[in-house]
Amino acid sequence: MASKRSAKAGGLIMGGGFPVSIQTMWKEPLAPGQLDAAARRIEGLAALGCDILRFAVPDLEAAKTLGLLAARVSMPLVADIHFDWRIALACLDEPIAKIRLNPGNIGARWKVEEVTKKARDKGVPIRIGVNAGSLPEDLRDREDRAGAVVEAALREVAAFEDLGFTDILVSMKASDVEETIAVNRAFAARYDYPLHIGVTEAGPLIPGVVKNTAALVPLLKEGIGDTLRVSLSADMESEVVAGREILAAAGAGRAGVTVVSCPRCARAGFDTHAFSARWSSRLYGLKKNVTVAIMGCVVNGPGEARHADLGITGAGDKVIIFKNGQIARTIRPEEADTVFEEELSAFE
Amino acid sequence: MASKRSAKAGGLIMGGGFPVSIQTMWKEPLAPGQLDAAARRIEGLAALGCDILRFAVPDLEAAKTLGLLAARVSMPLVADIHFDWRIALACLDEPIAKIRLNPGNIGARWKVEEVTKKARDKGVPIRIGVNAGSLPEDLRDREDRAGAVVEAALREVAAFEDLGFTDILVSMKASDVEETIAVNRAFAARYDYPLHIGVTEAGPLIPGVVKNTAALVPLLKEGIGDTLRVSLSADMESEVVAGREILAAAGAGRAGVTVVSCPRCARAGFDTHAFSARWSSRLYGLKKNVTVAIMGCVVNGPGEARHADLGITGAGDKVIIFKNGQIARTIRPEEADTVFEEELSAFE
Numbered sequence: 001m002a003s004k005r006s007a008k009a010g011g012l013i014m015g016g017g018f019p020v021s022i023q024t025m026w027k028e029p030l031a032p033g034q035l036d037a038a039a040r041r042i043e044g045l046a047a048l049g050c051d052i053l054r055f056a057v058p059d060l061e062a063a064k065t066l067g068l069l070a071a072r073v074s075m076p077l078v079a080d081i082h083f084d085w086r087i088a089l090a091c092l093d094e095p096i097a098k099i100r101l102n103p104g105n106i107g108a109r110w111k112v113e114e115v116t117k118k119a120r121d122k123g124v125p126i127r128i129g130v131n132a133g134s135l136p137e138d139l140r141d142r143e144d145r146a147g148a149v150v151e152a153a154l155r156e157v158a159a160f161e162d163l164g165f166t167d168i169l170v171s172m173k174a175s176d177v178e179e180t181i182a183v184n185r186a187f188a189a190r191y192d193y194p195l196h197i198g199v200t201e202a203g204p205l206i207p208g209v210v211k212n213t214a215a216l217v218p219l220l221k222e223g224i225g226d227t228l229r230v231s232l233s234a235d236m237e238s239e240v241v242a243g244r245e246i247l248a249a250a251g252a253g254r255a256g257v258t259v260v261s262c263p264r265c266a267r268a269g270f271d272t273h274a275f276s277a278r279w280s281s282r283l284y285g286l287k288k289n290v291t292v293a294i295m296g297c298v299v300n301g302p303g304e305a306r307h308a309d310l311g312i313t314g315a316g317d318k319v320i321i322f323k324n325g326q327i328a329r330t331i332r333p334e335e336a337d338t339v340f341e342e343e344l345s346a347f348e
Numbered sequence: 349m350a351s352k353r354s355a356k357a358g359g360l361i362m363g364g365g366f367p368v369s370i371q372t373m374w375k376e377p378l379a380p381g382q383l384d385a386a387a388r389r390i391e392g393l394a395a396l397g398c399d400i401l402r403f404a405v406p407d408l409e410a411a412k413t414l415g416l417l418a419a420r421v422s423m424p425l426v427a428d429i430h431f432d433w434r435i436a437l438a439c440l441d442e443p444i445a446k447i448r449l450n451p452g453n454i455g456a457r458w459k460v461e462e463v464t465k466k467a468r469d470k471g472v473p474i475r476i477g478v479n480a481g482s483l484p485e486d487l488r489d490r491e492d493r494a495g496a497v498v499e500a501a502l503r504e505v506a507a508f509e510d511l512g513f514t515d516i517l518v519s520m521k522a523s524d525v526e527e528t529i530a531v532n533r534a535f536a537a538r539y540d541y542p543l544h545i546g547v548t549e550a551g552p553l554i555p556g557v558v559k560n561t562a563a564l565v566p567l568l569k570e571g572i573g574d575t576l577r578v579s580l581s582a583d584m585e586s587e588v589v590a591g592r593e594i595l596a597a598a599g600a601g602r603a604g605v606t607v608v609s610c611p612r613c614a615r616a617g618f619d620t621h622a623f624s625a626r627w628s629s630r631l632y633g634l635k636k637n638v639t640v641a642i643m644g645c646v647v648n649g650p651g652e653a654r655h656a657d658l659g660i661t662g663a664g665d666k667v668i669i670f671k672n673g674q675i676a677r678t679i680r681p682e683e684a685d686t687v688f689e690e691e692l693s694a695f696e
Contacts, residue, residue: 133655175608177597201643203607204624206586207593209554213561214597233609233624233642238554245555249525249562259551260523261581276552276581294581295549307481 004192006226007125007169010076010097012052014169015194015226020252021051022243023196023229024236025080030055032065035072041236042073047285048237049244049256052227054078054100060090067094078127085111092118098169100127103159104136116165125167128156131200132174132183146182149174153187168193169227173200180215188224197225208232209242213249220250241284257286260308261294270314270333272296279340290347293322310343312336352540354574355473355517358424358445360400362517363542363574368600369399370591371544371577372584373428378403380413383420389584390421395633396585397592397604400575402426402448408438415442426475433459440466446517448475451507452484464513473515476504479548480522480531494530497522501535516541517575521548528563536572545573556580557590561597568598589632605634608656609642618662618681620644627688638695641670658691660684 006016014021024045030038042053057063057079070077076097081087085106088099092115099119103112119126130153132145142148149172160168170193172183180199188195199215202208212230219225230242247253261276272294283292293308297315311322319336321329321343331339354364362369372393378386390401405411405427418425424445429435433454436447440463447467451460467474478501480493490496497520508516518541520531528547536543547563550556560578567573578590595601609624620642631640641656645663659670667684669677669691679687 178599201608201610201641203609204628205553206557206589207607209557210561210590210593210597213558214565214594217562218566231610233621241554242558245558246562249558251526259555260549261551262549262579273581280552293549 005166005194007098007167007194008123009052009078009125011074012076012097014196018226019254020220020225020247021227022049022240022247023052023054023078023227024050024239024243025054025229025231026056027236030062030065030069032068035065035069038069039073042075044281045236045240046075048240048281049254049284050075050236050240052076052078052098054080054229056080057087057091058082059084060087063087063090063094066091066096070095070097085115088115089118092122092124096124098125098127100129102128102130102156104156109159109163112159113163116160116163120165120167123167125169126160126165127169127171127196128153128160129171129173129196130156132172132176132179133201145174146179146186149179149183150186153183154191157191157193166193169196170194171196171198173198173231175199175201175203175211177211177215181218184219184224185222188222194226195224196227196229198229198231200231202231203233205232205234205238208234212242213246216246217250220247220252244284255287255289257283258289258291259283259294260291262296270296270312270319270336272314275312275336278337279344282344286347288347292344310347312340353514353542355446355515355542356471357400357426357473359422360424360445362544366574367602368568368573368595369575370397370588370595371400371402371426371575372398372587372591373402373577373579374404375584378410378413378417380416383413383417386417387421390423392629393584393588394423396588396629397602397632398423398584398588400424400426400446401584402428402577404428405435405439406430407432408435411435411438411442414439414444418443418445433463436463437466440470440472444472446473446475448477450476450478450504452504457507457511460507461511464508464511468513468515471515473517474508474513475517475519475544476501476508477519477521477544478504480520480524480527481549493522494527494534497527497531498534501531502539505539505541514541517544518542519544519546521546521579523547523549523551523559525559525563529566532567532572533570536570542574543572544575544577546577546579548579550579551581553580553582553586556582560590561594564594565598568595568600592632603635603637605631606637606639607631607642608639610644618644618660618667618684620662623660623684623688626685627692630692634695636695640692658695660688 007014055066078098079091079096080100106112132149135152139148153172174180199211202211230239232239261272276294291308293311295313313320319331319333355362403414426446427439427444428448454460480497483500487496501520522528547559550559578587580587609620624642639656641659643661661668667679667681
């Protein structure tokens with residue numbers, strides 16, 4: 001089951017049966033002078049499918065800068081805060097849509113209470129995030145690591161519930177696939193707070209995409225997970241594209257393109273790698289369900305392109321454009337981009 | 349269940365309960381003058397985990413060149429042949445370990461029989477490969493696409509069995525995740541030929557890795573699949589690393605490194621992306637089970653690095669090296685590579 005409770009960050013609802021949202025995290029320092037560039041990059045992330053974006057907020061100045069950015073973009077922005085409750089209070093003076101903070105990391109109950117009071121006043125939800133890699137001392141060496149992670153999350157949840165604050169989301173992350181699945185299943189079986197799912201510190205691009213897919217697809221198919229982040233040692237755009245593809249593979253995807261393209265071999269008369277790379281952001285920006293086939297040769301190309309809404313395939317020294325299973329045009333390779341552009345615009 | 353039958357390609361056994369092997373396909377033309385470079389690249393692929401490597405063989409000259417290459421590398425090489433049985437016969441005169449060819453693609457029964465006779469004499473298995481995108485005319489528009497793919501494979505199998513040739517492997521590929529799972533499950537439930545599994549034309553790097561992981565991990569967990577290829581519109585090395593990570597995620601992996609690294613955020617005092625990228629081929633060449641953590645900051649770094657055999661993490665303006673959960677050394681960032689090299693060599 002998807003979580004019954006929900007949390008609202010700006011215009012985005014997580015949980016309550018709403019579509020699973022995709023998030024990523026800003027990876028560079030955010031200087032006040034860079035807000036134009038940041039806003040443009042956020043537009044690009046939105047086009048790729050990003051719904052909500054998190055920023056580390058290490059000090060009061062960063063809270064101010066993030067507030068300025070939040071005021072000029074429509075995407076809900078999240079402030080990630082460690083150690084200092086005053087930063088959380090400062091963020092709550094800004095148009096920030098969500099906070100990520102653990103009460104156990106803030107310390108004294110009165111400090112946490114100041115934060116929850118203000119968050120409630122402002123209608124801002126807080127995500128609790130527990131990492132298997134940084135558990136409290138007494139849970140650290142428990143044999144049952146998954147149980148320890150859930151227990152750590154429950155302690156944080158209890159600290160908020162004791163203060164009457166329940167506008168929360170929970171994430172429990174591990175760097176291991178099976179542990180990620182186990183902790184989220186265990187939590188979802190007993191509690192109905194919205195879940196933010198992901199594999200943490202998943203490694204470089206390929207291992208990270210494999211681990212996140214292996215962990216998140218089974219969870220999503222079981223209806224577990226209300227928002228997701230694919231953590232990669234790679235750029236934000238890759239995290240968003242991976243999130244989007246994982247949702248699609250789990251049958252929980254939104255409208256958008258499916259690109260079918262061949263791996264290239266010595267048969268290829270048409271450079272599918274270069275063509276795919278050149279067209280990738282344009283294709284991923286499509287908001288309709290479209291299958292586009294980019295194929296290299298006559299062995300598999302025409303067959304696979306037949307099932308696509310739009311297909312382009314090499315065939316000897318020619319390039320063939322397919323539409324809805326029919327050959328639409330036979331062109332020269334140097335015309336490929338221009339003609340593809342024309343055909344693609346029909347789907348935009 | 350893993351297949352009971354097996355097929356032997358050079359020194360590699362696929363099926364029969366042997367470990368699932370990883371393959372990729374050469375993506376450029378192979379010129380006779382490039383054999384030194386090709387042999388070096390194959391060594392690199394072997395270090396990453398590649399067990400067997402396929403080449404398109406479009407003509408008789410290519411068969412000769414592939415033979416020359418096969419004679420100088422220890423990795424079993426596979427000849428991928430379409431349309432012309434004489435190319436298959438020529439490959440069987442060379443030290444080529446396996447052939448990929450469909451009888452239905454060759455034509456007359458006597459031509460196929462010449463191939464199977466010679467393959468039997470030489471002890472060379474043949475893989476049948478069916479793609480959902482290029483089914484025979486009469487199966488093409490069947491409502492039950494998965495059933496049509498299995499039916500197409502069975503026709504090819506029957507053509508070989510009629511000639512008494514059963515040293516075969518089978519692949520049935522689709523570009524859709526659920527279809528890939530369905531066709532392989534259906535086949536494995538009724539037949540025990542070794543299965544080569546993969547998603548075909550899976551698209552660019554990230555979508556391709558997601559689709560292959562989503563399809564292959566469940567199959568491998570059910571014991572279906574004896575050899576795999578991750579088809580990507582990306583380089584061969586990426587296909588091999590993805591295959592390796594998929595096996596690991598399915599619990600079917602061999603010894604090797606697990607890299608835990610953080611996605612970097614504005615907190616990071618240490619550039620984990622650049623460090624990971626710099627060390628990646630060295631790390632993936634490790635043949636022992638080692639967990640290496642490459643972390644940026646003090647929030648999660650030391651915690652996660654504690655569970656790793658070797659860890660490096662930023663901490664303020666210092667870098668800390670962990671070994672087996674203990675701080676081993678505190679160093680300056682500019683010493684990171686030299687010290688990491690020293691520590692890593694203990695695991696080689």
